[in-house]
């Protein structure tokens with residue numbers, strides 16, 4: 358790769374790290390945006406899970422802070438071809454939020470403050486694969502990176518990790534989201550290089 | 557806070573790939589609020605993962621353009637209409 362690894366904290370060796378096909382390594386954290394950055398006060402922030410039967414589960418910021426958190430260290434892969442390895446997050450596992458949610462839905466649509474949406478199979482949010490994160494690198498998640506809270510689904514391209522996440526709607530049918538209706542792949546597995554529809 | 561978008565002239569190149577006419581001077585009407593103005597006045601975010609042009613009045617998406625390796629995806633559902641100036645047909 359010809360990229361000298363800078364920080365090396367013993368988690369993994371970046372120099373010979375395996376990247377998904379077509380990706381290059383970056384140490385920055387580029388910000389891509391499809392609109393103005395929403396600023397959401399914590400006093401009015403909320404997160405909801407709406408089931409296919411019309412049941413709504415709701416958490417305030419204070420509710421979220423009371424839930425047990427995890428500190429996943431994960432690799433990020435953006436469809437615009439950069440990858441950033443070994444990033445540190447703190448947040449609540451979706452498994453915790455789904456504990457009392459009764460559903461037989463197969464599909465989920467994550468939606469955000471500012472109007473962004475992204476779809477994914479519900480199973481990709483469960484079993485330790487996804488979090489509602491509120492800290493990055495030990496600091497409060499800043500608005501440009503999706504703060505106060507961002508969905509983190511690191512095994513899919515980063516557009517699935519909705520910034521400014523506001524809720525998840527569960528559905529019996531798949532409902533393509535913002536980029537998925539504009540040429541991007543419906544699932545977005547970086548290891549199978551599913552960037553665009555038809556990949 | 558710094559401005560994080562470009563003006564609609566950023567659409568000239570990508571739209572020029574698919575339209576035979578100069579579209580940035582065309583007048584678009586926003587489906588969100590009904591405001592009308594030249595495409596050049598839209599607020600354009602991107603270019604990656606795609607160009608997202610928003611209404612300067614209500615910030616709703618007016619048009620989106622994604623360039624894939626073998627196609628251009630153009631979504632104009634946020635525009636009620638696009639009025640494109642044309643020369644009078646020759647008689």
Ligand SMILES: [Zn+2]
Nearest residue numbers: 586589611614
């Ligand atoms: Zn408008």
